[in-house]
Amino acid sequence: MLRLPAWTPGSYLLRDYVRNLEALTVHQGGDDGEALSVKVERIETSAWQVQLSAVHPVEVRYALLATELSVRACHLDADHGFLALAAVALQVEGERWTPHRLQLVLPEGWLPFVPLPLEADHGWYAETYDQLVDTPVEAGPHACHSFAVGGVPHRWVTWEDGSTGGRWLLDRFPSLLEDVAAVCGGCCRLMGEPMPAAPDYLFVLHLLDQGYGGLEHDRSSVLHYGRQALTRPDGYRKLLQLVAHEYLHQWNVRRLRPAELTPIDYNQAVIVPTLWFAEGVTSYLDQFLPLTVGLSTADQLFEDLGTEISRYRLTPGRQGGQTLRQSGQEAWVKLYRRDAYSDDSQISYYLKGAIVALCLDLALRRDGSCLVEVLRDLWRQLGRWGRGYSETTLVEAFTRRSSSLAEALPLWLESFLEPDLEACLASVGLQLNAVLSPDPFTGLRCKAEPNGLEVQRVQRHSPAQRAGLVVGDELIAIDGWRLRQPEHLAALLQPERPQSLTVNRRGSLRQLTLLSAPPAVDRWTLVPDPSAAPEALARRAAWLGLIPC
Numbered sequence: 276m277l278r279l280p281a282w283t284p285g286s287y288l289l290r291d292y293v294r295n296l297e298a299l300t301v302h303q304g305g306d307d308g309e310a311l312s313v314k315v316e317r318i319e320t321s322a323w324q325v326q327l328s329a330v331h332p333v334e335v336r337y338a339l340l341a342t343e344l345s346v347r348a349c350h351l352d353a354d355h356g357f358l359a360l361a362a363v364a365l366q367v368e369g370e371r372w373t374p375h376r377l378q379l380v381l382p383e384g385w386l387p388f389v390p391l392p393l394e395a396d397h398g399w400y401a402e403t404y405d406q407l408v409d410t411p412v413e414a415g416p417h418a419c420h421s422f423a424v425g426g427v428p429h430r431w432v433t434w435e436d437g438s439t440g441g442r443w444l445l446d447r448f449p450s451l452l453e454d455v456a457a458v459c460g461g462c463c464r465l466m467g468e469p470m471p472a473a474p475d476y477l478f479v480l481h482l483l484d485q486g487y488g489g490l491e492h493d494r495s496s497v498l499h500y501g502r503q504a505l506t507r508p509d510g511y512r513k514l515l516q517l518v519a520h521e522y523l524h525q526w527n528v529r530r531l532r533p534a535e536l537t538p539i540d541y542n543q544a545v546i547v548p549t550l551w552f553a554e555g556v557t558s559y560l561d562q563f564l565p566l567t568v569g570l571s572t573a574d575q576l577f578e579d580l581g582t583e584i585s586r587y588r589l590t591p592g593r594q595g596g597q598t599l600r601q602s603g604q605e606a607w608v609k610l611y612r613r614d615a616y617s618d619d620s621q622i623s624y625y626l627k628g629a630i631v632a633l634c635l636d637l638a639l640r641r642d643g644s645c646l647v648e649v650l651r652d653l654w655r656q657l658g659r660w661g662r663g664y665s666e667t668t669l670v671e672a673f674t675r676r677s678s679s680l681a682e683a684l685p686l687w688l689e690s691f692l693e694p695d696l697e698a699c700l701a702s703v704g705l706q707l708n709a710v711l712s713p714d715p716f717t718g719l720r721c722k723a724e725p726n727g728l729e730v731q732r733v734q735r736h737s738p739a740q741r742a743g744l745v746v747g748d749e750l751i752a753i754d755g756w757r758l759r760q761p762e763h764l765a766a767l768l769q770p771e772r773p774q775s776l777t778v779n780r781r782g783s784l785r786q787l788t789l790l791s792a793p794p795a796v797d798r799w800t801l802v803p804d805p806s807a808a809p810e811a812l813a814r815r816a817a818w819l820g821l822i823p824c
């Protein structure tokens with residue numbers, strides 16, 4: 276039987292890669308050396324039964340459409356090629372745990388970048404099918420840069436989309452490779468290891484006009500990043516945080532894995548209640564990495580944490596939508612399939628996971644420990660030996676370091692009860708300041724479209740929903756004044772006074788009455804408390820260095 280994976284680990288959505296596969300044929304060599312066509316029966320959307328009559332070499336041929344520019348799909352054009360092998364390599368029944376070899380035929384002038392050992396005449400060697408499909412393949416006329424971390428060889432290759440000649444990134448950020456090496460070294464120190472877990476490591480960066488994303492692998496990661504983002508003040512720092520995030524996954528999630536992913540079932544959705552630990556803890560720690568290696572400042576970390584806390588608090592789905600455990604369990608149908616209503620019904624396990632990780636770190640510090648120590652415990656006790664963890668294992672690991680978490684952590688995971696952020700932050704001499712929006716609150720978000728102003732989001736239980744607005748409505752006028760831009764609406768809103776809205780819904784005009792509320796909190800800033808006690812300041816210094824108090 277031959278089978279193509281339905282998804283790729285690290286990205287919890289059934290992608291049905293088979294939709295890009297065409298013209299599959301199977302041939303087998305006969306006794307006289309002539310290849311004969313073999314009967315192939317399709318038994319599932321992604322699986323074929325092949326009738327083989329004798330033990331002779333088999334050749335399977337098929338074509339793949341490679342047009343999706345993503346870290347988890349295939350893209351091929353005149354400038355480069357990228358293969359996510361989970362979308363390419365068929366699994367042969369019974370051969371999952373046997374060695375596989377990969378060979379490539381490339382256009383002249385192109386180089387292959389493959390994070391597998393290369394054998395002289397046989398191509399790249401993967402110990403198992405799992406290792407093969409954990410391999411991203413990049414190819415093109417790109418420059419490759421090498422550096423070492425803890426004595427382990429690392430390669431960095433950038434495909435720059437567009438006519439930049441492949442030098443835009445390094446011309447603009449000449450210290451990039453040095454900084455990446457420093458961040459990688461910081462990740463090893465965080466894990467308490469002298470070197471990375473991988474025997475060698477490849478970074479593939481697709482530098483696009485716009486875009487953001489990453490996918491972790493055992494000995495590589497693929498990053499998508501936007502040139503436009505790099506022109507912003509925090510753009511370079513965010514790139515280094517993305518590097519840290521994917522590199523930390525080398526331990527947390529690739530080798531220290533949820534039990535449900537040990538081993539991985541490539542054929543169906545796998546419910547993982549602990550994704551908050553895999554992604555939330557990694558998202559929390561990645562923000563510290565540039566700081567711990569001297570590439571960003573404490574104020575920049577406070578800015579980043581303030582932005583995260585604001586995003587979290589402004590997501591209504593955190594109360595009554597999903598618990599943290601449910602967020603992981605429902606990743607396949609919710610986080611990866613967001614729509615205009617998602618913020619009311621979901622909370623990302625990346626986002627809430629990072630907030631809970633912050634509170635866990637600060638709670639552990641009150642007992643003389645810290646989050647990094649729990650991560651190291653789990654790595655040494657489970658990850659290093661390929662043993663998976665359950666939610667119970669995680670709660671026990673935290674409780675061993677701080678008994679107060681035995682009661683609190685399960686509640687944060689299974690209910691809508693939240694940690695007391697203000698109290699946690701006060702323990703390191705920080706405070707949250709609420710900043711009010713300048714505009715009255717409607718719960719409405721709209722965007723200027725060629726036809727007019729289109730409603731993109733209506734928050735549940737908000738003035739906009741009470742007015743009867745729905746996503747897709749075209750806002751034409753308020754109190755008889757024509758609306759063309761979101762700013763027009765903001766300028767004409769009057770809180771707590773009924774206002775008449777003229778709306779076009781599916782071709783028919785209607786009048787609605789909007790009663791805006793007074794301005795609400797727009798964001799929170801995280802700032803040092805000028806009256807913080809010396810003990811809090813000492814705790815803050817240790818926290819910023821990710822070391823125990």
Ligand SMILES: [Zn+2]
Binds near residue numbers: 520557
């Ligand atoms: Zn991640």
